[in-house]
Amino acid sequence: MLFKKTSTVDKIIAQLSDADNDALLKKLQQDKRISFDEKSVTLTVNLPFYAPSWLAQLQQKNSDKITALLAQPLNWVINYDIVALQSAGSKTALANIKNIIVVASGKGGVGKSTVSVNLALALSKNGAKVGMLDADIYGPSLPTLLGVKDAQPSTADGKLMLPIEAHGIVCNSIGFLVAEADAMIWRGPMASKALQQVLNETAWPALDYLVVDMPPGTGDIQLTMSQHVPISSAVIVTTPQDVALIDAKKGVTMFNKVDTHISGIIENMSLFTCSACGHSEAIFGTGGGEQLAAQFSLPFLGKLPLHINYRQDSDQGVPTVSKCEQNTLVEPYLALAETLAINLYKDLQPASQQINITELK
CATH class of the missing domain: 3.40.50.300 (P-loop containing nucleotide triphosphate hydrolases)
Incomplete structure (x- = not known):
């Protein structure tokens, strides 16, 4: 059973981790580039850079953990917005x-x-x-x-x-x-x-x-x-x-x-x-x-x-x-x-x- 929307969102975002580049993940969160939609069980990441290897590792480290927390598969949506x-x-x-x-x-x-x-x-x-x-x-x-x-x-x-x-x-x-x-x-x-x-x-x-x-x-x-x-x-x-x-x-x-x-x-x-x-x-x-x-x-x-x-x-x-x-x-x-x-x-x-x-x- 899912939590209330706000607590679920906060908990899912808090579950994300990247031991090798935690400062980067925190900055993405602070810049509101990561969001979670409880209804569709979708984690959306709006990346301001292209880093396929880093992204693949992030998904590998966190998908199973968040899926287990939600008791259902997690969907990822990746968008790109390179800024000046x-x-x-x-x-x-x-x-x-x-x-x-x-x-x-x-x-x-x-x-x-x-x-x-x-x-x-x-x-x-x-x-x-x-x-x-x-x-x-x-x-x-x-x-x-x-x-x-x-x-x-x-x-x-x-x-x-x-x-x-x-x-x-x-x-x-x-x-x-x-x-x-x-x-x-x-x-x-x-x-x-x-x-x-x-x-x-x-x-x-x-x-x-x-x-x-x-x-x-x-x-x-x-x-x-x-x-x-x-x-x-x-x-x-x-x-x-x-x-x-x-x-x-x-x-x-x-x-x-x-x-x-x-x-x-x-x-x-x-x-x-x-x-x-x-x-x-x-x-x-x-x-x-x-x-x-x-x-x-x-x-x-x-x-x-x-x-x-x-x-x-x-x-x-x-x-x-x-x-x-x-x-x-x-x-x-x-x-x-x-x-x-x-x-x-x-x-x-x-x-x-x-x-x-x-x-x-």
């Missing part, structure tokens, strides 16, 4: 792009662009609407990584470029507008202006996330993005070796100085496993990313392995996550995308207002 999130220092968001995530590193050679592309594809594979912006004006790599080197943006109104579609996401890059062999011999202000044009003069569709592949360093492009674009958050990519960590620290310091929220540290090329014998070895050292995260009190988002397939797939223009042939290579990115999406919701506040992209000019 901003840090306390920046309360605006673009009207057609809910969240802008910049992927940065202090130095080149740490696999940042490969991480950016596969992270964007993982967010998309989890269910989100995703776009990519190549912010590296001097060395754009997005056309190659996504296998669309010969593509050229078209226009529907003669004013705005239509982004290029590839592997289920949309993207734009200065690399689509200049010949591959051309060198951008521009001073910083010219490069910054070019970046703003690519961002502002693209007819982006409605996106949950725009992932921005940043150039290495802490120069003009980074300042342009932080000062003129409503960034939701940044992630820092590093390898475990000391020379990469030195420059990654500078990247963290830069974002802190310009009041850009940092979601955490990603350690790339953390472990190499020989495909012939199965022996694993930390070629670039071990623990560097975790130590960096601890030093700056930042979340450690995860480790990504060193594997030849990542390089081969990137060279072929078919990123590993889009191929989904080896789960051991894809799963770290899917988990990374879930962790990032969840952390954004937990750490940031809903944007108080939205601006049109033309207002950034």
Whole structure:
């Protein structure tokens, strides 16, 4: 026999538990994103992020427990409502792009662009609407990584470029507008202006996330993005070796100085496993990313392995996550995308207002 409506609702909601991420569950409850209908015995969850693995575990942990309490099967209804999130220092968001995530590193050679592309594809594979912006004006790599080197943006109104579609996401890059062999011999202000044009003069569709592949360093492009674009958050990519960590620290310091929220540290090329014998070895050292995260009190988002397939797939223009042939290579990115999406919701506040992209000019 069921309890009275109010007591049943309260009791059912109170029964929900997630030992690994209890703070997240409490925030969802506080934001009134979880409700229970006694008549239909339905638990409705309105998620502000896509996290299939987390959701499956939540249902597995709680379905039998609540069913036993009610003495009848529990129905789940899952809805998605991705909101625009901003840090306390920046309360605006673009009207057609809910969240802008910049992927940065202090130095080149740490696999940042490969991480950016596969992270964007993982967010998309989890269910989100995703776009990519190549912010590296001097060395754009997005056309190659996504296998669309010969593509050229078209226009529907003669004013705005239509982004290029590839592997289920949309993207734009200065690399689509200049010949591959051309060198951008521009001073910083010219490069910054070019970046703003690519961002502002693209007819982006409605996106949950725009992932921005940043150039290495802490120069003009980074300042342009932080000062003129409503960034939701940044992630820092590093390898475990000391020379990469030195420059990654500078990247963290830069974002802190310009009041850009940092979601955490990603350690790339953390472990190499020989495909012939199965022996694993930390070629670039071990623990560097975790130590960096601890030093700056930042979340450690995860480790990504060193594997030849990542390089081969990137060279072929078919990123590993889009191929989904080896789960051991894809799963770290899917988990990374879930962790990032969840952390954004937990750490940031809903944007108080939205601006049109033309207002950034």
